[in-house]
Every structure is written in C-alpha cells, then in structure tokens.
Amino acid sequence: MRNAVRLVDVLDRMEAGPIIEEEDFDMRLVPETMAELQAKYDISIPPDAPFVPDDDALADRLFEAGLEMAEAIGVLCTDTGRRMLWTRSEILDAIGIAPDHLTVGAFPDAHTEYKRLPEDTRRITIKGGPVGTPSPEHLYVAIQQSYAQEPLVDLMIDGSLETVYGREGRSHSPWEVLLSWHEMEMVLTAVQRAGRPGLGIGCTENSVSEIGELTVTAADRLGPHHWHHVAMISEFKTNYALMTKVAHIHKTGSILHSFYNTIYGGTAGGREGMAIAIVGGCILMQMAYMTTTHSVSPTHPFYGNTTSPDILRAIAPAQQALSRNTHLLNDVVITPVGGPGTKTLLYEVAAQSLLAVSSGAAALIGPRSAAGTEPGHVSGLEARFMAEVAHAAAGMSRAEANRLVAEMVARYKADLDQRPVGKRFDEVYDVVRVQPTEEWLGIYEEVKSELRELGLNLDSAAAHDCVGRSTTV
Amino acid sequence: MAEITEQLRAELSEALRQGDADKAEALTRQALDGGADPLEVIQGIIVPALTEVGQLFQEFKIFLPELMLAGEAAKRATAILEEAIAASGQASASLGTVVIGTVENDVHDIGKNIVSTLLSSHGFKVVDLGRDVAPSAFLDAALKEQADIVAMSSLMTTTRPSQRSTINLFKEVGEREKFKIIVGGGSVNQQWADEIGADGYAADAAAAVELCKSLIQVS
Numbered sequence: 001m002r003n004a005v006r007l008v009d010v011l012d013r014m015e016a017g018p019i020i021e022e023e024d025f026d027m028r029l030v031p032e033t034m035a036e037l038q039a040k041y042d043i044s045i046p047p048d049a050p051f052v053p054d055d056d057a058l059a060d061r062l063f064e065a066g067l068e069m070a071e072a073i074g075v076l077c078t079d080t081g082r083r084m085l086w087t088r089s090e091i092l093d094a095i096g097i098a099p100d101h102l103t104v105g106a107f108p109d110a111h112t113e114y115k116r117l118p119e120d121t122r123r124i125t126i127k128g129g130p131v132g133t134p135s136p137e138h139l140y141v142a143i144q145q146s147y148a149q150e151p152l153v154d155l156m157i158d159g160s161l162e163t164v165y166g167r168e169g170r171s172h173s174p175w176e177v178l179l180s181w182h183e184m185e186m187v188l189t190a191v192q193r194a195g196r197p198g199l200g201i202g203c204t205e206n207s208v209s210e211i212g213e214l215t216v217t218a219a220d221r222l223g224p225h226h227w228h229h230v231a232m233i234s235e236f237k238t239n240y241a242l243m244t245k246v247a248h249i250h251k252t253g254s255i256l257h258s259f260y261n262t263i264y265g266g267t268a269g270g271r272e273g274m275a276i277a278i279v280g281g282c283i284l285m286q287m288a289y290m291t292t293t294h295s296v297s298p299t300h301p302f303y304g305n306t307t308s309p310d311i312l313r314a315i316a317p318a319q320q321a322l323s324r325n326t327h328l329l330n331d332v333v334i335t336p337v338g339g340p341g342t343k344t345l346l347y348e349v350a351a352q353s354l355l356a357v358s359s360g361a362a363a364l365i366g367p368r369s370a371a372g373t374e375p376g377h378v379s380g381l382e383a384r385f386m387a388e389v390a391h392a393a394a395g396m397s398r399a400e401a402n403r404l405v406a407e408m409v410a411r412y413k414a415d416l417d418q419r420p421v422g423k424r425f426d427e428v429y430d431v432v433r434v435q436p437t438e439e440w441l442g443i444y445e446e447v448k449s450e451l452r453e454l455g456l457n458l459d460s461a462a463a464h465d466c467v468g469r470s471t472t473v
Numbered sequence: 474m475a476e477i478t479e480q481l482r483a484e485l486s487e488a489l490r491q492g493d494a495d496k497a498e499a500l501t502r503q504a505l506d507g508g509a510d511p512l513e514v515i516q517g518i519i520v521p522a523l524t525e526v527g528q529l530f531q532e533f534k535i536f537l538p539e540l541m542l543a544g545e546a547a548k549r550a551t552a553i554l555e556e557a558i559a560a561s562g563q564a565s566a567s568l569g570t571v572v573i574g575t576v577e578n579d580v581h582d583i584g585k586n587i588v589s590t591l592l593s594s595h596g597f598k599v600v601d602l603g604r605d606v607a608p609s610a611f612l613d614a615a616l617k618e619q620a621d622i623v624a625m626s627s628l629m630t631t632t633r634p635s636q637r638s639t640i641n642l643f644k645e646v647g648e649r650e651k652f653k654i655i656v657g658g659g660s661v662n663q664q665w666a667d668e669i670g671a672d673g674y675a676a677d678a679a680a681a682v683e684l685c686k687s688l689i690q691v692s
C-alpha cells in the first residue's frame with residue numbers, strides 16, 4: 001500500500017520524538033489542547049443539539065480543530081516515552097495518499113468499500129459480527145456462521161473466545177497462539193459453511209498482545225486479503241506491541257484496520273472534546289499506523305455503549321467533518337447496551353445506523369451487542385437488521401435522519417442504565433440449523449413495522465439494491 | 474484546637490475543586506499554623522469537597538482530568554495533614570490503604586483510573602500501580618505499603634485469569650489473610666469473584682468505594 005512507505009520514518013519518530021511523562025500527556029497536554037481548540041474553532045454541541053446536525057460550517061471547523069489537534073499532540077509511544085509528531089503539511093500529504101476505496105476478501109466474495117459523503121446515495125459497507133465479544137467455544141462456529149450467512153453482510157468481524165480447548169485463555173502466552181489459531185480455523189469453517197469461502201474476515205480478535213497476530217497473519221490459511229486490527233490506546237497512545245503488529249501487517253502486505261475508543265468524560269472531555277478527538281484520532285491513526293480503514297467507538301464510561309445521546313451528538317458531526325474534508329475510509333462501530341431478544345438493541349442499532357449513513361461513514365461495524373461484554377449475547381439477525389436500516393437510509397437527508405434518530409432514542413433512552421443484555425445466542429437461535437427463533441424474528445419484525453410507520457421505506461427497490469449496484473462479483 | 478475560619482474553609486474547598494494542588498497545600502499549612510485540627514480539615518473540608526467533585530464527574534459536569542487533578546490536590550493536602558496527625562500521636566485519618574492496578578497484559582486502564590481517583594477522594598490512601606501489573610508486583614506493593622485492600626481491574630476474558638493467579642500467589646506465600654482482595658472491570662462479575670475466592674466485586678466506581686468502606690469496617 002503506497003501510504004505504508006513511511007513505515008521506517010514512523011519507527012524513527014517513535015525513537016527520536018520529544019520525551020514526555022505519560023501523566024503530563026494525559027493530564028495536561030491532551031485536555032489543555034482540547035479546551036484550547038474547542039474555543040479557537042468555536043465548537044459547541046449543546047445538550048439539546050440535533051443528533052444529526054445539518055451544519056456544514058460546524059463540520060468544517062471540527063475538521064480544522066482535529067487537524068490542529070493531531071499536529072499539536074501526536075501519538076505517545078509508552079515504551080519509548082516519546083511523542084511521534086508530524087507537521088500540518090506532512091499530515092496533509094499522508095492523508096492525501098491514503099486509499100479512498102479498498103477491496104477486501106477473495107473471489108468470489110471480494111467486496112469493495114468506498115469513501116462516502118454525507119447524504120450519499122451509495123450503499124454503505126456492512127462489516128457484520130460480534131466485534132471481539134467473547135463467546136463460549138462450543139457456540140463459536142455457529143455464531144460466526146449466523147453473520148456470514150447474511151447476504152447483506154459484506155465483510156465479517158469476529159468475536160473472541162471464552163476458552164480454548166476448554167482451558168482458560170491467557171494473553172501473551174502460548175495460549176494466545178492457540179486462541180488465535182482456533183479463531184482463524186473456526187471462522188474459516190463458518191464462512192465455508194455459510195457458502196462464502198472468500199468472505200473478508202476481520203481477524204484475529206484474540207490477539208491481545210502481538211503474539212496472536214504474528215502467528216496467524218499470513219499463515220498459510222489466512223491470506224493478506226483479510227483485515228487485521230490494531231488499537232490506538234485512548235487517548236492517542238501506542239506501544240511497542242502495537243507497533244510490532246503494524247510493522248508485521250505491512251510487511252506481509254495485509255490490510256490494516258485501526259480503531260480507537262475515545263471515552264466520554266475522559267481526558268478528551270465531553271461532547272465537543274470527543275468530536276475533536278474522533279477527527280484528530282482518525283488522522284493520527286493514519287499517521288502512525290498507515291492504515292487503510294479506521295473506526296472509532298466512543299464509549300460511555302458507565303454503560304460501555306456508543307448509543308447514549310451525548311455520544312451520538314459527537315459522532316455525527318465528527319463523521320461529517322472527516323467525510324467532507326478527506327477521503328479517508330472511516331467506519332462507525334455500533335455498540336448498544338441491548339442484547340439479542342430485546343427491542344432496545346434494535347432501536348439503538350437503527351438510531352446509530354441512520355446517523356452514520358447520513359453523516360457519510362464508509363462502513364458500519366457490528367453490532368457489538370450487550371456492550372460487547374456479555375459472553376455469547378450476540379446474533380447474526382441484528383447485523384441483518386443493521387444492514388436493512390442502513391440501506392433504506394442511503395441518500396437520506398440529515399434532517400430526515402435526525403427525525404428518525406430522535407424517535408428511536410426516545411424509545412430506548414430509559415433502558416440505557418438497565419443492562420438489558422437479553423439472551424444468549426443459543427436461546428435466540430436454533431444452533432444446529434443456525435436460524436433465529438420465531439420469538440426473536442417476531443421482535444425484529446415488530447421493530448421494522450414501527451420504523452415503517454415512522455416513514456422509513458424498508459421495502460423500496462432501492463433499499464433492496466434492485467436498481468444499480470455499488471459492488472459487483 | 475482553633476476553629477477554622479469560614480474564609481479558609483471556602484478557599485481550601487475551592488482550591489481542591491479546581492485541582493490547584495499548590496494552593497491547596499499552602500492553605501492546608503495555613504490552617505495547621507492557625508492551630509486547626511488536622512482531622513477536622515480532612516473530614517470537614519477535603520472529604521466533602523471531593524465527594525462533590527466525584528458527583529459532578531458522574532453527572533458529566535466535569536471530566537476525568539478535573540477529577541484526577543482534584544484527587545491529586547487532595548492527596549497532597551492529606552499527606553501534610555497525615556504527617557501532623559502522626560506527629561501528635563493520633564491515629565491515622567486515612568480510611569485505609571488500597572493497592573490498585575490493571576492486571577498483566579491488559580492496557581484497559583480508564584475504569585481503574587476512575588476507581589482509583591474516587592477511592593482517594595473518599596479518604597483512602599491509594600497506591601496506583603498502573604496497567605499491565607504482574608501478580609508479583611501486586612504482592613510486593615501490598616507488603617511494602619502494608620495495604621488493607623488489593624484491587625484488580627481486568628477488562629478481558631483472556632486477562633482476568635491473572636486475577637486468579639494473583640490471589641493464588643498471595644495464598645501460596647501465606648499472605649492471603651493479611652489483605653482484602655477485590656476485583657472489577659468489564660469482564661468480571663460476582664460469580665467470577667466468588668469462583669476465584671476474591672473478597673468482593675463492584676460493578677462501578679461508586680459501588681467500589683462502598684465496597685472498600687464495608688470491607689474496612691469488618692476487618
């Protein structure tokens with residue numbers, strides 16, 4: 001990838017940048033820069049702001065704020081204690097050569113993700129899957145198959161495993177090697193069973209340290225056409241283990257997806273700080289990791305979700321800032337509090353899909369149901385629902401999306417602090433036939449009816465992709 | 474002991490709320506010079522001011538850096554007061570010492586930071602070992618600091634086994650009974666805490682403070 005030619009230069013900066021104490025970085029540099037830029041660029045997102053603003057000037061100011069943030073803060077490597085820094089023109093050069101589309105997966109299931117604009121009529125890419133949520137080993141293949149067999153899922157992202165060969169897994173040990181191999185083997189089985197052998201897989205979620213990634217990336221069965229994750233530690237930090245993954249993924253010619261979960265109320269601050277951090281964070285992941293796709297999952301510190309009203313109000317303008325001013329491929333992760341079998345989950349997923357699609361995200365990732373922490377509380381049906389709502393919203397105006405998001409938020413807001421984790425996979429799916437139960441299907445149909453009543457056209461030919469195609473096989 | 478003037482009370486509370494450690498330190502010395510009872514400064518000024526700050530954080534009226542700076546200011550003021558208390562031969566005002574950290578191989582430290590700050594703002598002495606903390610490091614710190622409580626955070630199913638290993642290490646070296654050991658973080662629940670033989674679990678930072686208070690009372 002042409003943006004990866006900077007690899008050695010990045011590693012040099014990691015060894016030679018200015019030294020800073022981590023505490024100083026966290027407690028002073030980050031919050032002070034955020035506050036300064038918020039004032040300088042007049043970024044204000046009041047508590048009653050629209051969920052999906054229609055304010056291009058705000059989006060563009062946010063972009064400038066995020067760009068300046070990236071330049072001012074850089075990325076701290078906690079192993080060398082140094083900041084990697086780039087000038088504004090270096091940043092603009094680098095994001096200029098980053099890819100604006102990307103093909104993932106292999107024939108006959110390869111899929112191309114494209115950059116989108118706010119209100120774009122192009123269909124968004126759907127990366128369905130439990131996004132790291134741990135699952136019981138005996139259910140793992142069926143769970144992954146439940147996503148892979150959804151035709152609207154363009155690419156898949158794995159869950160992690162609760163155990164390996166019935167043993168407790170352990171990061172940074174031989175167990176991590178076994179966990180990562182197990183994940184790879186079972187996911188490849190799942191896509192084969194679903195009839196989609198070339199489906200692009202986001203793997204390996206079990207690689208907590210660098211060990212898992214090193215052992216399976218480009219292993220004979222996991223070719224470079226799959227996609228690989230590297231986290232940036234919130235806020236704006238990395239370390240040798242993560243940079244080891246970066247170097248390895250680039251040297252094997254694999255696809256690097258980076259992610260960053262800014263925390264609401266954390267060192268970046270509230271709604272405005274989070275919005276600036278999303279923009280600046282994506283730019284910094286491009287700078288430090290030379291990544292092909294980026295995602296952010298701004299997280300609530302008490303509920304672990306992304307669907308709280310204040311968080312939605314930060315995601316939408318930040319996404320608009322990025323898609324109006326760059327061609328970076330930015331994905332939005334949906335992490336609801338609700339789990340399978342609850343209406344809450346579906347309302348949350350609808351709200352965030354509508355918001356992301358109309359704000360110009362390139363892809364939707366998830367849903368990471370039940371905040372991603374309840375073992376096995378995930379199922380493919382919610383990814384189908386996410387895709388259906390998203391495609392029905394292609395080309396939708398931000399004002400219309402805002403109206404629908406507000407309707408959805410009103411329906412789930414009271415449940416956010418209730419941990420409605422719903423049911424485990426084997427209680428909402430027949431695990432042998434890998435099909436949702438009548439009960440779970442009924443709930444899904446009910447919420448779709450509610451959305452139709454609110455005016456979302458889930459039944460148009462366009463929503464079903466009968467007219468025109470954005471992807472071909 | 475002399476009464477603390479209303480003005481000093483207000484100024485110190487404000488310095489703590491603003492996280493101005495230098496000012497809080499200076500005002501604390503001023504109070505002591507004026508003959509104030511150090512215990513009264515802790516109980517009557519620091520704890521209420523920090524409880525208020527903690528509440529503001531829970532309501533997102535302030536954010537983590539402000540919370541942590543206030544915690545830092547309170548720590549500095551409390552250290553001076555503790556010295557005075559020790560010099561006068563009184564019993565320590567601290568509710569107890571908590572050694573806290575995120576377990577080995579886990580970089581998720583935000584929840585741990587919040588718990589750590591809330592505990593110190595409620596009057597505990599907190600020794601924060603950071604993230605990626607090995608079982609032996611928990612043990613060494615617990616012994617060195619003569620901790621009352623050892624608190625471990627873990628966010629992943631693949632790192633939480635380290636909580637079990639840590640507890641087992643304390644047992645194997647015959648030190649388990651000296652400490653209360655508590656666990657928390659996204660991958661942990663009460664059932665897990667029971668299974669590994671921890672003394673307690675709490676789902677959020679406010680509950681963690683209550684848990685530590687109750688454990689100190691029974692011990």
Ligand code: B12
Nearest residue numbers: 132133304372580581582584626629630657658659677678
């Ligand atoms: C933020 C986040 C990150 C950030 C962490 C930044 C940081 N500085 O901490 C980043 C982006 C770096 C990250 C990386 C990864 N993450 Co992560 N992450 C999260 C996320 C979204 C939120 C965690 C969080 O900070 N919540 C907010 C805080 C405030 O909540 P909390 O920690 O739970 O703390 C509260 C309570 O639990 C309690 N508490 C906390 N500690 C303690 C301690 C005691 C003693 C007590 C009593 C109470 C207590 O009080 C706190 C305040 O109320 C969770 C999902 C989720 N919804 O939880 C995934 C999650 C934990 N991550 C996960 C994974 C898989 C990873 C990666 C391995 C992904 C990858 N493939 O690279 C890497 C791991 C890197 C590593 N080496 O550790 C999985 C774990 C799955 C599993 N198997 O268990 C989760 C569950 C998400 C998922 N479904 O994929 N992640």
